[in-house]
Amino acid sequence: MTQDIIGGGVMGLAMAAELTARGRQVRVIDRQHGAGPHHCSWWAGGMLAPDCEGETAEEPVVRLGREAADWWQAQGAQVMRRGTLVVALGRDRAELDRFARRVPGRLLDANAVAALEPDLAGRFGRGLHVETEAHLDPRATLSGLRERLVERGVTFETGEGRVMGPAIDCRGLAARDVLADLRGVRGEMLVLRAPELALTRPIRLLHPRYPLYVVPRGGGIYMLGATQIESAGRGPATVRAALELLSAAYALHPAFAEAEILEIGADARPAFPDNLPRIRRRGGIIHVNGLFRHGFLLAPSMARMAADWICDGIKPEVCDEDHG
Amino acid sequence: MVSFYGTPVASRLMLGTAQYPSPKVLSEAFRRSGAGIATVSVRREAAAGEGADFWALVRKLGVRLLPNTAGCHSAREAVTTARMARELFSTDWIKLEVIGHADTLQPDPWGLVEAAAILCAEGFKVFPYTTEDLVLAERLLDAGCEVLMPWGAPIGTGLGLANRYGLRALRAQFPDVPLVVDAGLGRPSQAAEAMEMGYDAVLLNTAVAKADDPAAMAEGFARAVEAGRLGFEAGAMEPRDMAAPSTPLIGKAFLA
Numbered sequence: 001m002t003q004d005i006i007g008g009g010v011m012g013l014a015m016a017a018e019l020t021a022r023g024r025q026v027r028v029i030d031r032q033h034g035a036g037p038h039h040c041s042w043w044a045g046g047m048l049a050p051d052c053e054g055e056t057a058e059e060p061v062v063r064l065g066r067e068a069a070d071w072w073q074a075q076g077a078q079v080m081r082r083g084t085l086v087v088a089l090g091r092d093r094a095e096l097d098r099f100a101r102r103v104p105g106r107l108l109d110a111n112a113v114a115a116l117e118p119d120l121a122g123r124f125g126r127g128l129h130v131e132t133e134a135h136l137d138p139r140a141t142l143s144g145l146r147e148r149l150v151e152r153g154v155t156f157e158t159g160e161g162r163v164m165g166p167a168i169d170c171r172g173l174a175a176r177d178v179l180a181d182l183r184g185v186r187g188e189m190l191v192l193r194a195p196e197l198a199l200t201r202p203i204r205l206l207h208p209r210y211p212l213y214v215v216p217r218g219g220g221i222y223m224l225g226a227t228q229i230e231s232a233g234r235g236p237a238t239v240r241a242a243l244e245l246l247s248a249a250y251a252l253h254p255a256f257a258e259a260e261i262l263e264i265g266a267d268a269r270p271a272f273p274d275n276l277p278r279i280r281r282r283g284g285i286i287h288v289n290g291l292f293r294h295g296f297l298l299a300p301s302m303a304r305m306a307a308d309w310i311c312d313g314i315k316p317e318v319c320d321e322d323h324g
Numbered sequence: 325m326v327s328f329y330g331t332p333v334a335s336r337l338m339l340g341t342a343q344y345p346s347p348k349v350l351s352e353a354f355r356r357s358g359a360g361i362a363t364v365s366v367r368r369e370a371a372a373g374e375g376a377d378f379w380a381l382v383r384k385l386g387v388r389l390l391p392n393t394a395g396c397h398s399a400r401e402a403v404t405t406a407r408m409a410r411e412l413f414s415t416d417w418i419k420l421e422v423i424g425h426a427d428t429l430q431p432d433p434w435g436l437v438e439a440a441a442i443l444c445a446e447g448f449k450v451f452p453y454t455t456e457d458l459v460l461a462e463r464l465l466d467a468g469c470e471v472l473m474p475w476g477a478p479i480g481t482g483l484g485l486a487n488r489y490g491l492r493a494l495r496a497q498f499p500d501v502p503l504v505v506d507a508g509l510g511r512p513s514q515a516a517e518a519m520e521m522g523y524d525a526v527l528l529n530t531a532v533a534k535a536d537d538p539a540a541m542a543e544g545f546a547r548a549v550e551a552g553r554l555g556f557e558a559g560a561m562e563p564r565d566m567a568a569p570s571t572p573l574i575g576k577a578f579l580a
Contacts, residue, residue, distance in 0.1 A: 232374040274348035275345065
C-alpha cells in the first residue's frame with residue numbers, strides 16, 4: 001500500500017525519508033513542484049541549536065532536537081558541526097549573563113572569541129560557545145533530500161484540495177483549515193553576500209529589542225534572521241524588519257555595511273499555543289504539525305515518532321489527539 | 325476597587341502580552357496573577373497582515389483588553405493605530421504611546437498631548453504613557469484624559485522607580501486622578517513601592533515575560549501589588565531615628 005504524504009516541506013520530506021527507510025512505498029503530494037519558496041522551511045535559518053533554542057523553548061524541543069544533526073547527516077546533508085557563538089554588545093552584557101544562566105556552554109573571554117572567529121577579534125569582550133550545536137543549508141538540504149527520495153522510489157505529485165483517503169498531513173500552516181488551534185508566527189530574513197567576512201558558525205547577537213542570528217552559508221553568503229511576529233501574514237518583509245536585522249548585523253560587524261543584499265524574504269511558521277509540535281490522528285489522517293521555528297531541528301524526531309506509530313503502533317509522546 | 329473611566333477593575337496589576345515564550349505561558353501568567361487588564365500591541369501585527377490568531381488567544385484570557393499604540397513615533401501614526409484598535413477590539417480604551425526618542429523610548433510630550441486631544445474628542449478613553457512631568461500631566465488632563473500612566477523608568481529597563489521624588493509629587497498633585505506606574509519595573513519589590521506611594525495600579529511586561537518562570541513572576545508581582553496597596557491603605561508609620569521597642573522594658577529582667 002502506498003502511503004500518501006501531503007506537503008513537501010521539511011516535515012513532509014523527513015516523513016517520506018523515515019517511511020521509505022522502513023520499506024514503505026511513499027507518495028508526496030504538494031501544492032507546487034519542487035522544494036521552493038512556497039515552503040516555510042525554504043526561509044529557515046537551518047540552525048540545529050537545541051540548547052540555544054532552550055533559552056525560550058520548552059524541554060521537549062531541546063531533547064528531541066538533539067537527534068537532528070545526526071539524522072540530517074545520515075540523509076546525506078552537509079552538516080557543519082561548529083557549535084553556536086553567542087555574543088552581546090557592550091551595554092547589553094547582562095543579556096549574555098541571562099542567556100548563559102539558561103543555556104549550557106563555554107564562557108569565552110576576548111581572546112577565546114577571537115580564536116574561535118578571527119573576524120570578530122577585538123569586537124567582543126565575552127562570548128558563549130555552545131559547542132555541540134550544528135547548522136546546515138536549508139535549501140540545499142531540501143533539494144538534496146528530495147532527489148534522494150526520488151532515487152529511492154518516492155513519487156511526487158502536484159495537487160491542491162483535500163485528500164480523502166488515509167494520509168499523513170504535513171502541510172504546515174495550510175492545515176489551519178482542519179487544525180483550529182494552529183496559528184502563524186511570521187518571520188522575516190535576509191540573505192547577504194559579504195565576501196570580506198569569514199564567519200564559520202552561527203552567531204547569535206543578543207539584544208533586548210533586536211536579537212539577530214547570522215548563519216554562514218559558505219562562499220561569503222550569510223542568512224540573517226529572524227523576526228518573530230504574532231501574525232499569519234506572508235506578505236513581503238517590512239522596512240522596519242529589514243532595518244532591525246541590518247542594523248543588528250552592522251553592529252555585529254561593520255563589514256556587513258559593504259555586503260550585497262541578495263534576498264529579503266518573509267513567511268509564517270505553523271505553531272500551536274504552547275509552541276510545541278503535535279501529532280494527531282483523526283480518522284485516516286495523521287497530522288504532523290506545529291514545528292514553529294524548529295522545522296529542521298524537530299522534523300527528524302517528529303518523522304521518527306510518526307513512523308513508529310504507523311509501522312509499529314508506538315504512540316508518540318507528542319500525540320494529543322487520537323481518534324482512529 | 326480601582327476604576328478607570330467608570331469601569332471597576334478587580335486587580336491593580338496590568339500585564340502586557342508581548343515577548344512570552346509562548347501564548348500558553350502568557351495565559352498561565354494571567355491565570356496565576358489574576359491580572360485584570362491585558363495590553364496588546366496592534367501596530368506591528370496588523371501591519372504585517374494578519375494578527376487575528378494571536379488576538380483570539382489574547383481575547384480568551386477573559387480579561388479587559390487595553391490595546392496600545394506601541395511603536396508609534398508621531399501623533400498621526402498613534403491616532404491611526406488607535407482607530408484601527410477600536411475596530412479590531414471593539415473597545416474605546418486605548419493606551420496611548422507616542423515615542424519621542426528611539427533609544428530610551430521616552431514619550432514625545434508634544435505628540436502625546438496632540439494625539440490625546442484628538443482621540444478624547446473622538447470619544448476614546450485614553451490612557452497616556454507619560455513621564456512624571458507635572459505640567460505635561462496637567463496638559464493631558466486638559467486634553468480630556470482621566471487616567472495618567474507615568475513611567476517608572478524607560479520601557480524594558482527593569483530599573484524600577486527612577487525618579488521617586490517626581491512620582492511622589494505627581495501623586496500629591498493629582499490625588500483624585502487614577503495613576504498607573506507603567507514601564508521600567510523589574511522586580512516585585514519595585515511594584516510594591518509604587519503601590520505604597522499611593523499609585524492606583526502598575527503595568528509591566530518584560531519583567532514577567534522574560535523571567536525564567538514567567539507565571540511565577542506574574543504571581544510574585546500580583547502579591548507585591550496587593551501588599552503595597554494594603555500598606556498604603558493601612559497608613560504606614562513614618563521612619564524615625566529614635567529606637568522605640570515594641571515590647572516595654574518595664575517588668576523585664578533587664579538589670580539581670
